Amino acid sequence: MSNFIFTCGDVNGIGPEIVIKSIKRLYNSTNHKFIFITPENVFNQVSKKLKTKFPFAIVDKLPKNLTKRIYILKLNDIKIEYSKTTAASGLTSFNSIRLAFELLKKKRSVAMITAPISKKAIALAGIKYPGHTEMLADWSKAKNFSMVFLSKKMKSALVTIHTPINKIIKELTAKKLSSTFEIIIKALKKDFKIKEPKIAVLGLNPHAGEGGIIGIEEENIIIPAINKNKFKKYLSGPFSSDAFFAKHSYRKFDLVIGMYHDQVLIPFKMLNSGQGVNFTAGLPIIRTSPDHGTAFDISGKFIANESSMIEAFYFAEEIAKNRKK
Numbered sequence: 001m002s003n004f005i006f007t008c009g010d011v012n013g014i015g016p017e018i019v020i021k022s023i024k025r026l027y028n029s030t031n032h033k034f035i036f037i038t039p040e041n042v043f044n045q046v047s048k049k050l051k052t053k054f055p056f057a058i059v060d061k062l063p064k065n066l067t068k069r070i071y072i073l074k075l076n077d078i079k080i081e082y083s084k085t086t087a088a089s090g091l092t093s094f095n096s097i098r099l100a101f102e103l104l105k106k107k108r109s110v111a112m113i114t115a116p117i118s119k120k121a122i123a124l125a126g127i128k129y130p131g132h133t134e135m136l137a138d139w140s141k142a143k144n145f146s147m148v149f150l151s152k153k154m155k156s157a158l159v160t161i162h163t164p165i166n167k168i169i170k171e172l173t174a175k176k177l178s179s180t181f182e183i184i185i186k187a188l189k190k191d192f193k194i195k196e197p198k199i200a201v202l203g204l205n206p207h208a209g210e211g212g213i214i215g216i217e218e219e220n221i222i223i224p225a226i227n228k229n230k231f232k233k234y235l236s237g238p239f240s241s242d243a244f245f246a247k248h249s250y251r252k253f254d255l256v257i258g259m260y261h262d263q264v265l266i267p268f269k270m271l272n273s274g275q276g277v278n279f280t281a282g283l284p285i286i287r288t289s290p291d292h293g294t295a296f297d298i299s300g301k302f303i304a305n306e307s308s309m310i311e312a313f314y315f316a317e318e319i320a321k322n323r324k325k
Helices: 015-029 040-050 087-103 117-126 132-140 165-171 173-188 206-212 217-228 243-248 261-272 307-324
Strands: 002-009 033-039 057-059 070-075 112-115 144-148 156-157 199-202 233-241 255-260 279-280 289-290
Touching: 002 015, 002 307, 015 033, 015 307, 033 040, 033 087, 040 070, 040 112, 057 144, 070 087, 070 144, 087 112, 087 117, 087 132, 087 206, 087 279, 112 173, 112 206, 112 307, 132 279, 132 289, 144 173, 144 261, 156 261, 173 199, 173 217, 173 255, 206 233, 217 233, 255 261, 279 307, 289 307
Parallel strands: 002 033, 002 112, 033 070, 057 070, 112 289, 156 255, 199 233, 199 255
Antiparallel strands: 144 156, 144 279, 279 289
C-alpha cells in the first residue's frame, strides 16, 4: 500500500472531474491511499454532480498518520467558471502542484499525478513557467530532464520541449542531445527495468537531411551524438519521421526520441486516442499526467473520459515499484 497525490489542475476545465472519477475507480480496484489537493468547494460541487459515494476526509493539513484511504487536502475556495481562462484558476492549479511537490519531498507520497493545467491561466496569474515539466525541474534543481510520453503502444521523448519552431535549431546542440540520450537510457533502465533499451532517434529535417542536401543538422550534430561510445549500442537513426511512422517502425523500439514537440506528439496521440501519459524523466520525484489538456469545450458537462488519468496512475505505480527494487 502506497500514498499517491492527485492535483486538481485548472478547476475551470475537466481536471477535478477526471480525478474524482479516477479515485472512485481506483478505490475499488487497489488498496492504495489517495490525496486530492483541491479547493473544498470545487470537490463538493463536482462530487455532488458525479454522485460520489466513496468515503473521504477533508483536511486543512495532512495528518501524520493516514488512517483513511482518501484525503481531500484543501486549498482556498474559488469560484468555478467553466471554460474560462482566469488568473484565479491558474493560481489555484499552481498552488496544487506546489503543495504536491512539497509533500513528495517530505516522503508523504510516492508519486504525483497531475491534472491538466491552462498555460495561459498560469501566465495570467503571473507565474513564469510554461508547464509542469519546467516547474518541477526547477524546484527539484534538475538541470537535465526530459518530457516522455508513455502508452502500451509506444514510448516517446523530446529533445526540445515547449520550444517555438523558429528557435529549435538554436536549442539543438550536441550537449542537449547527449543529455537527453543519457536521461532516457537511465529512465528506461531504472524506471521501466529494460536492461538493454532499443531507442530510435528521429532526424530534424525532411528525409533526415538526405545526407546533408536538405539540412546539415543530422550530419553535424545528431549523428555524431548518436555515435558516442557510451550511447551507440542503444541508439539507432536518425530516421526520417514520415517513413518511420508510415512503416510502423516504432514497434521495433522501446522508445522513440523526437527533436521537437509535434514531431512525435501527433503520431503518439493519433495512436493512443486519449490513453497516453506524460512523464517527466530525470527528476528525483515521480510525476505523471494525462496527455490531454483542460478540455474547456466539454468542461461542466461531466462527460469527460478519465482513461488517460487512470493510465497515468498505473504508470506512476509501476515506476514507483521499479524504483524500490
